Amino acid sequence: MSYISRLGSAFSKSSMFASEFFLDLYMYAHYCGISPFQDRRNKTYYKLIIETHAIEKGLSLANPRMLFGRKKITEIMKAARRYGIGSNDLPILMATGALQDYLALHRSAGLSDPLLDSIDAFLKDRATASAVLGSGGLRHYPDGMPSPSPEKAALLTSRFSCRMFSPEPLDAETVKEIVRIAQTAPSQCNRQATKIHFYSNRERIGQLLALQAGSAGFAETVTGLVVVAFDLAAWGGAQQRNQGYVDASLFAMNLMLAAHAMGAASCPLNLAVPHSTERQIKIVGEIPKDQRLVMMIALGRPADGPLKSAASPRRTIDEILTIRDQAVAAA
Numbered sequence: 028m029s030y031i032s033r034l035g036s037a038f039s040k041s042s043m044f045a046s047e048f049f050l051d052l053y054m055y056a057h058y059c060g061i062s063p064f065q066d067r068r069n070k071t072y073y074k075l076i077i078e079t080h081a082i083e084k085g086l087s088l089a090n091p092r093m094l095f096g097r098k099k100i101t102e103i104m105k106a107a108r109r110y111g112i113g114s115n116d117l118p119i120l121m122a123t124g125a126l127q128d129y130l131a132l133h134r135s136a137g138l139s140d141p142l143l144d145s146i147d148a149f150l151k152d153r154a155t156a157s158a159v160l161g162s163g164g165l166r167h168y169p170d171g172m173p174s175p176s177p178e179k180a181a182l183l184t185s186r187f188s189c190r191m192f193s194p195e196p197l198d199a200e201t202v203k204e205i206v207r208i209a210q211t212a213p214s215q216c217n218r219q220a221t222k223i224h225f226y227s228n229r230e231r232i233g234q235l236l237a238l239q240a241g242s243a244g245f246a247e248t249v250t251g252l253v254v255v256a257f258d259l260a261a262w263g264g265a266q267q268r269n270q271g272y273v274d275a276s277l278f279a280m281n282l283m284l285a286a287h288a289m290g291a292a293s294c295p296l297n298l299a300v301p302h303s304t305e306r307q308i309k310i311v312g313e314i315p316k317d318q319r320l321v322m323m324i325a326l327g328r329p330a331d332g333p334l335k336s337a338a339s340p341r342r343t344i345d346e347i348l349t350i351r352d353q354a355v356a357a358a
């Protein structure tokens with residue numbers, strides 16, 4: 028290959044990097060939840076789910092702080108009224124359920140506050156507007172962590188994000204076994220670029236979770252922490268730029284299911300952080316520079332006794348499944 032054609036090929040490869048990154052930027056900026064080009068109702072839909080889930084999570088803590096989330100709750104009620112208080116769409120069902128549980132918790136503690144009165148009024152308006160009750164709030168596990176039964180798919184359907192951990196950590200052998208089972212996750216060309224970093228030192232876990240910022244209220248109870256990462260070296264070319272995230276996410280899901288199969292509790296933790304924070308996490312966690320971070324997972328033994336978790340209801344199947352072609356019975 029001549030010098031000119033090598034130069035041309037190098038230029039064309041580099042310009043593809045630029046165009047692929049630009050298209051990522053364009054798609055994201057144009058359609059994301061803060062874009063002025065995105066439909067307002069669509070934005071409220073997601074905003075309501077996100078904000079309500081924060082309340083569900085607060086309720087699911089072992090000892091929720093009284094009157095937590097005052098500002099968020101006021102915004103949820105405002106957004107729900109704007110969306111349509113009589114609607115039976117998921118965000119309204121979630122908000123109603125979470126506010127019902129929030130009110131019940133505070134009333135049973137004998138508290139009175141203008142916030143509680145406004146929730147009361149909101150729920151009355153909701154009851155007048157629709158006969159359907161909410162489905163957000165909490166799921167209860169009075170007998171502790173449900174053990175997966177041999178029933179079809181029970182391992183999958185009984186897993187949940189647990190934010191109530193026992194002070195007794197998992198032993199290293201169990202952690203190893205969980206990761207070994209998780210290695211059954213598929214990966215592109217079986218390249219297995221996912222890396223699992225596990226921490227059990229309380230001080231280091233505290234430092235890492237402070238950089239993560241999604242574990243407020245239960246960070247101090249986390250006895251084991253996983254950082255899911257991937258080796259950049261496994262991927263080449265602009266068109267592969269997201270593939271490490273795909274493989275690592277599949278691995279992470281397998282890891283949480285493996286943990287559940289082993290009777291452990293887990294909670295996925297986002298790493299939607301800027302490069303500067305990612306660098307800090309790598310320093311604290313002694314993670315090589317040529318790995319990208321995907322997410323964290325709190326991993327431990329479930330707390331003894333009754334457990335509760337955010338309800339996190341799912342959308343109806345018709346909202347997410349589009350069968351484009353009707354199945355044709357074989358002749």
Ligand SMILES: Cc1cc2nc3c(=O)[nH]c(=O)nc-3n(C[C@H](O)[C@H](O)[C@H](O)COP(=O)(O)O)c2cc1C
Nearest residue numbers: 084186187188240241242294295296297322336339
């Ligand atoms: C990538 C990812 C990041 C998440 N980040 C957090 C987090 O930072 N803090 C948290 O408490 N839960 C976090 N979650 C847990 C979700 O809230 C939870 O998976 C969702 O509500 C569904 O509930 P379930 O896991 O109990 O079925 C995260 C989940 C995923 C998949």
